[in-house]
Amino acid sequence: MADNSNDEEISSILRFFCPRPRFATSGIGSTENERLLQKRQPLCRGYSRVKFDAPGNRIVLTYLHMLPPFSTEVSSFPLAVYLSFEVSLATKSVKCIQCSATTSSIAKSINERIDVMCLNRLSSEVSLFSLISRLLQLLNSDIPKILHGVAKAETFHGLIQRANIAQQVQIHLIDLQVLLLRCASAGRTRAHTLSPVPIEFTSRANGDGDALAHLIFNASNELYFCGFRGSNTQLPGGKQTLEAWELLSFILSLPISDSQLLKDESCDNTPSRNIVGNLTIEMNAGDPPPSFTRHAIKYGTIQTFHGTKIESAWSILNHGLQNLSYNKALSQNGAMLGEGVYLSSSRQVAEGFAIMATERPSRVLSYAFEHESLLHLLAYTNVNVSKLDPLDTYDIKCLPVFEATIIKPPEDDTDFDKRISRQEGKYFVCEDSEFVQVSKLHLKFELTKKANVWAWLSRVPFSLMVFLVVLFWSLKSV
Known part of the structure; x- marks a missing residue:
């Protein structure tokens, strides 16, 4: 210390x-x-x-x-x-x-x-x-x-080699970063919350959130097309893409690259008609600040959970949970119990908020999920992706639940600063994000087959279809 x-x-x-x-x-x-x-x-x-x-x-x-x-x-x-x-x-x-x-x-x-x-x-x-x-x-x-006087530095091929020689779990961690960044680009509040991104992208987008999202979508497509996971490192015509190179180098430089990606066995995965995959990221962002450690020794800590929408997961993963109660546009569920980060000691309660957040997805979120990185992640969770239909034939949801350590609020200490943490019924509220140490991210992917009216009609007997058509015209003529 x-x-x-x-x-x-x-x-x-x-x-x-x-x-x-x-x-x-x-x-x-x-x-x-x-x-x-x-x-x-x-x-x-x-x-x-x-x-x-x-x-x-x-x-x-x-x-x-x-x-x-x-x-x-x-x-x-x-x-x-x-x-x-x-x-x-x-x-x-x-x-x-x-x-x-x-x-x-x-x-x-x-x-x-x-x-x-x-x-x-x-x-x-x-x-x-x-x-x-x-x-x-x-x-x-x-x-x-x-x-600037360097004759040689890390090249595009060198970046791919550096990614490929890492452990297989590291490769899937890059897949997850790409997918979460795509989801962040699809969020309705992306003009404010799409962070972090390569500074080269922001300068080209010139403050336009939609233009920045297009850059990220295109670069993430080209990243895999360029052979990030294989030996092919060139596009047709022998030209590699600048944006894919910048995106890969940026992702490899982020703190999350030091974390571990694990299969999540703790989540309830009851058999259903849905295809489900569970993952957990164990964060490795260094030791907490001394101010947190000092309060933790005196008051103790408690493990809590925070459920949110998938569009916010990228920013939280890199920047931690932030107090957004003062901003009505960014605060997802308001601040009925006062300003602060809202957490629960129950993972199931937090997952309930994540489920609520999937009810009104942005129109482009489905396109963000339709990417090769999702297939690699599902395969990592033992889903047989070879038997999957094209991703655009599924309704895809992802439920992110963050696990965080906070200072346990004492019951009878009048000197304790309640901005650090306080308990309100079943919830904990932390006004100061420095005292919310995110340790894990739990993700549940759910794929449900979309209803296909034409496929259903194709199984209806021809004689019944003729009868329905005749009945329709008869009623119309009355």
């Missing part, structure tokens, strides 16, 4: 140096949040995560650089370079521990720049918050100058 003097600073780092969706910049303490977020906004160009490692007494920062192509040819792609940095909480030293650039001198040059940065300050006078700010400034200004 870090020194107590660093506790609040670590909490601030985890709060403010992790990418956040636009809708999370207001709410509890909105003025202060907005000011700090705006202040650091230029630093958010390419990094993907800041993670706290309590046993190692360190903070790990992982950063993705997307560099422009060196050639103007259509088949030439930007270069992706992945960098990982370790920040020691004890010594406030910074070290580059991973660099995917093929030239070894690149990592050496980066470490030399970091050494200069560290020498130009007195460790006793510079806070951890300031140190990481300077590191991000370095990543966005000086280090790109080094990387």
